[in-house]
Amino acid sequence: NAGVTQTPKFQVLKTGQSMTLQCAQDMNHNSMYWYRQDPGMGLRLIYYSASEGTTDKGEVPNGYNVSRLNKREFSLRLESAAPSQTSVYFCASTLNKPLTDTQYFGPGTRLTVL
């Protein structure tokens, strides 16, 4: 099992460009999450999907959209990137209970917006 995979690993964008971060898990987990990590601020929840077909806002959803494509895949889209979105983005998944079950994280995507 690969666990949680994310693509790309690194990305540089110019202000105003758009991009989609991809996440997939092969553990048959029901819930999936997107976080951003900034120095001194820990990880902050952007959006999560408690089950296939549902999505909910987290602590910092502004400027992002998500799609739960199927049970395995959960994508994060930046429609018009801003320098404030420079961060490391992590995808995670849990088997059953949303949020408080053990979260399994991907390796992260390091995004720089110029």
Add this chain to the structure above:
Amino acid sequence: TQLLEQSPQFLSIQEGENLTVYCNSSSVFSSLQWYRQEPGEGPVLLVTVVTGGEVKKLKRLTFQFGDARKDSSLHITAAQPGDTGLYLCAGEPNTGNQFYFGTGTSLTVIP
């Protein structure tokens, strides 16, 4: 303002020393988790504490959940270089449907 504040933010100690990391909030949490993150990787769960006053041990690591379920601590005995990493507390407040990570403690253990 972060819902979960951790202290200290940075800690550099010699191998063999003991240390304690704190995670504090003004909110009540149904449970708290501790994760460890190594550079270039995602966090990995160490432990979940659920009951107020609960103490859990994982080899040289001791985790405690405060009686009021607003704070937690992580104590490491005889630290080793392999303990180096970013330690994060995390949890869902009783208000529900949100999940917060703490600000993190970056630990360096010098051989």
